[in-house]
Structures are given as structure tokens and as C-alpha cells.
């Protein structure tokens with residue numbers, strides 16, 4: 739395939755360029771927007787943990803609000819805002835649960851503290867105080883002492899399969915270049931380039 743028409747290749751190039759520039763701390767922080775059970779959109783940060791030719795992987799609690807939203811409507815958007823590099827990327831696509839074996843392979847190589855955190859956190863559930871959470875963690879530490887920590891059932895990953903991308907590059911004189919890729923019915927990518935002017939206050 740022509741590299742020019744492969745947005746995943748382009749994503750990789752941008753990602754590594756921004757990462758190398760060291761201007762942005764968490765290059766992999768992205769805003770995930772879902773359509774909730776109440777039909778309202780909601781956005782929150784998650785961390786991109788892998789990207790492959792199939793799409794973008796993040797991990798979360800399957801009992802969380804975002805997971806419930808995805809179960810009802812798998813259409814999501816991702817937004818990378820790399821302001822210091824004058825770049826942004828918007829991605830629209832469909833999220834699907836990863837096979838348990840894939841989530842387990844990822845979980846196994848997480849630090850123990852993060853593994854315990856996955857057990858301790860019941861996202862979306864109101865915890866009365868920080869102390870309760872700390873006590874939960876302590877109990878879990880004792881429970882799994884010197885043992886391999888298994889992946890909790892309520893934890894795992896999603897693969898976001900992209901259907902559209904907007905790569906946006908800002909220039910110092912306020913000119914914005916947007917490269918839009920749209921997935922066609924025959925799985926080819928249609929590419930459009932637009933230029934615009936931005937005057938932010």
C-alpha cells in the first residue's frame with residue numbers, strides 16, 4: 739500500500755516524532771469520548787498502551803461508565819492534543835473488547851502496584867473515602883502476598899478500530915492543515931487535505 743494513503747503509518751510517524759521531541763510528557767494520553775446510556779457524549783483521559791495495524795488499545799475496568807457506554811454503542815472518538823508540537827489527531831472508530839488472553843498477556847507484565855490497583859478500583863462506584871481505598875489495597879497486598887496476581891474479571895482492554903482520522907498541523911502564522919482519512923467500503927482510505935486559518939484568542 740502507498741504509505742501516503744496509510745493513516746496508521748502516518749499516526750506512527752507523528753507519534754514517534756512527538757515522543758522524540760520530549761516537549762510533551764504523556765504522548766500516549768488521549769481523550770476517549772463515548773456516547774452514554776443517556777445518549778449524551780462523555781470524554782475522559784485514557785492511556786494508549788499499544789497501536790497495531792488494526793487499531794488502538796487501551797485498558798480499563800469493564801464495570802466503568804465508559805465500558806457500559808461502549809457496550810450500548812461501540813462508536814467512540816479518540817483525541818490526541820499535542821499542543822507543544824502544534825499537532826492534534828482526532829480518530830473515530832468502533833471499540834471492541836480484546837480477547838481475555840490478550841488482556842491477560844498485558845496484565846501479566848504490569849507492575850504489581852498497577853495489578854493491585856486493578857483489583858482495588860471499582861470505577862464508577864462511589865468510595866466513601868480515600869482511607870477505604872487504601873485499606874482495600876492493604877488487604878489485597880496481604881491476600882496476594884508472594885503470589886502471582888491474576889487479572890480480575892472486571893478488567894481488560896479495548897481495541898479501537900479506526901474509520902476516520904483528522905491529522906491537524908498548526909503553523910506559527912495561524913494556518914491549519916488538516917489531513918482527513920476516511921475508510922471506504924472497500925477498506926481503502928480516502929485522503930483529503932484542507933487548509934484553514936485560525937485566530938485563537
Ligand SMILES: Cc1cc2nc3c(=O)[nH]c(=O)nc-3n(C[C@H](O)[C@H](O)[C@H](O)COP(=O)(O)O)c2cc1C
Pocket residue numbers: 764767780782783784785786796797798799802803804805861862
Ligand atoms: C492522564 C490520565 C490517564 C488515564 N488513563 C486511564 C486508563 O488508561 N484507563 C482508565 O480506565 N482510566 C484512566 N484514567 C482515568 C479516567 O480518565 C477516568 O477518570 C476513569 O477511567 C473513569 O471513567 P468513566 O467513569 O467515564 O468510565 C486516566 C486519567 C488520566 C488523568
